[in-house]
Amino acid sequence: MSYRLCVIPGDGIGQEVVPVAVGALQLLLPDLQVEHAEAGWDCFQRHGQAVPEATLECMRACGAGLFGAVSSPLQPVSGYRSAILTLRQRLGLNVNLRPVRSWPGVSPRDDVDLLILRENSEGLYSGREQMLGSGHAMAERHITASASEALAQRAIDVMGLRAVERITLVHKANVLPLTCGLFRDRCRAVLAAADLENKVDERLVDVAALQLVAEPQRFDLLLTTNLFGDILSDLACHWSGGLGLAPSLNWGQGIALAEPVHGSAPDIVGSGRANPLAAVLSAALLLRFHWSRPELADQLEAAVSRVLAHHAGEDLGTATLQRLEQSLLQQLTHPQQD
Numbered sequence: 001m002s003y004r005l006c007v008i009p010g011d012g013i014g015q016e017v018v019p020v021a022v023g024a025l026q027l028l029l030p031d032l033q034v035e036h037a038e039a040g041w042d043c044f045q046r047h048g049q050a051v052p053e054a055t056l057e058c059m060r061a062c063g064a065g066l067f068g069a070v071s072s073p074l075q076p077v078s079g080y081r082s083a084i085l086t087l088r089q090r091l092g093l094n095v096n097l098r099p100v101r102s103w104p105g106v107s108p109r110d111d112v113d114l115l116i117l118r119e120n121s122e123g124l125y126s127g128r129e130q131m132l133g134s135g136h137a138m139a140e141r142h143i144t145a146s147a148s149e150a151l152a153q154r155a156i157d158v159m160g161l162r163a164v165e166r167i168t169l170v171h172k173a174n175v176l177p178l179t180c181g182l183f184r185d186r187c188r189a190v191l192a193a194a195d196l197e198n199k200v201d202e203r204l205v206d207v208a209a210l211q212l213v214a215e216p217q218r219f220d221l222l223l224t225t226n227l228f229g230d231i232l233s234d235l236a237c238h239w240s241g242g243l244g245l246a247p248s249l250n251w252g253q254g255i256a257l258a259e260p261v262h263g264s265a266p267d268i269v270g271s272g273r274a275n276p277l278a279a280v281l282s283a284a285l286l287l288r289f290h291w292s293r294p295e296l297a298d299q300l301e302a303a304v305s306r307v308l309a310h311h312a313g314e315d316l317g318t319a320t321l322q323r324l325e326q327s328l329l330q331q332l333t334h335p336q337q338d
Contacts, residue, residue, distance in 0.1 A: 003291060004033045004062035008055065010040040010083065012264025013274035014068020020276035021066060021258075021283040024303075028287070028296045035062060039083040040264075041071040050083040056090055064286055065257040067250075068279065069264035084250075084259065085127060088120050093250035093257055094147060095154045096120040096226075097285065098233040099240075100216070104309040106241030114219040115158065116236065118229025119151045119183075120250060125226035143179040143225065145186045152190035154251065155223055159196075161294065162221075167191065167200045170208045170224035170232065183225055205232070212236045237261065241308075244275035247282035249289055256290035258282035277304055 005025065009018045026032050037055040044050040050070075059065050070083045087093065096118040102110045128140040155167060169187055171180035184202065191200050203211065205228045211218060212232060216239050224232065237246040246261035260278035268274060281304060288297035 001291075002031065002033065003029050004035065004064065005286075006035050006037050006055075006058040006062040006065040008037050008039045008065060008067045010068040010264065011042050011071040012069050012266050012269050013262070014040070014070075014264060016269070016274045017260060017276035017279040018066060018068040021279035024280050024300060025066075025283050025287075028293075028300065033062075037065075039067070039070070039087065041073070041080075041083070043083070044077075044080050048079065050080055051086040051090070056087075059087070059091055059255065059257065063255050064290055066279070066283060066286070067257055067259045069260070069262065071264040071266060082127070085125075087257060088250055089126075091250075091255055091257070092121075092252040093255065094119065094121040095151055095251040096229065097158075097249040097251055097289065098229070098237075098261070099247065099281075099285070100233070100236045101240055103241050103245060104305055105311070106245060106308055107239055109217070109239060111217040112239040114216065114222065114236065115162070116222045116224070116229055116233045117151060117155055117158065118224055118233065119147050119226050121226070122147050123179075123226035123228075125230060141176075141179050143183050145182060148183045148186035149190050151223055152187040155187075155191070155221060156194050156196070158221065158289075161288065164221045165199065166220040167196065168208070168219060168222045169200065169202045170205050170222055170228055171202070172205050172228070174204060180225070187223055208232060209235060234261070243278070245277055245281065247278050247285055249282065249285040251289065256286060258286045277307070280304060 007018060007022055009015045022034060035058050037058040039051045039055050041050065067084065072082050073080065098116040098118065100116065101113045122142045122144060124139055124141045126142060128142065129137060131137050169184055171184050173180040173184050188200060191197065209232060212235055216236060237243060240246065243262040248259050248261050250257040250259060260282050262278055265274065281301065284297045284300040287293045287300065
């Protein structure tokens with residue numbers, strides 16, 4: 001099998017962390033073909049497009065991508081739309097996968113290992129807003145049966161790659177019975193058809209938030225809507241050491257875009273504080289879930305674990321990037337050494 005990767009560093013610290021992840025992938029996949037593309041706020045300022053058509057074509061041709069980070073203005077800018085939302089929607093990346101697990105030296109507890117699967121294309125997060133008059137704005141929340149069913153089906157796919165004891169549907173159907181109710185019911189129907197009803201339970205989103213803080217080890221696989229999943233996964237990543245160790249995978253049919261969650265962090269660009277390990281772990285998600293190379297994903301994640309264990313308490317930013325990269329690559333080539 002040939003492997004092709006569309007590399008989109010994006011804005012801010014994306015330019016600093018993505019090369020480390022690409023280097024790790026190239027060590028594991030020596031024949032990896034790497035192509036470079038542009039997207040983000042800086043791209044918009046240069047070309048008038050946050051995501052040029054050439055970038056979409058590169059992603060479709062490669063089938064796999066690694067995106068660094070995106071900056072977005074806090075005020076409306078004519079012609080600009082978030083690059084990552086555009087990539088998700090134009091490429092049909094309708095599921096977002098966020099693992100949260102304990103890591104040595106950085107995690108507050110050692111017994112967390114959960115996945116959050118979030119619908120990635122609709123809900124409030126899809127950004128459909130309008131002004132209805134002076135001092136009156138409205139955002140639309142769209143939930144469809146097809147997107148909810150696709151999310152549940154992807155959960156079944158995940159169960160083929162990971163032992164799952166419990167599936168938790170997270171919603172707010174007591175207040176939003178039409179939209180959250182539709183989401184819950186269609187997910188339940190798909191899971192029941194797969195004879196998984198006995199593994200399914202439910203949580204209201206506020207209760208799930210409390211329990212992710214108090215007892216994260218109780219969760220295994222969570223399914224939820226777009227905005228709820230965005231917030232809960234950022235909350236839960238506290239247990240894996242924070243945003244600097246938070247990977248994600250935007251997952252479609254035959255196409256996937258790995259993306260560290262930390263954002264562009266313009267306040268630390270060039271400061272040497274950007275941690276590249278979230279980008280490295282995002283690359284591991286490509287290996288595991290898109291390229292179906294779980295043995296290589298295991299090797300890469302084990303190397304990250306050893307790096308963290310050996311450098312506990314040290315600054316994991318780009319000030320120590322060369323040493324971290326050398327250590328990571330050494331562990332990958334000699335996986336039995338400590």
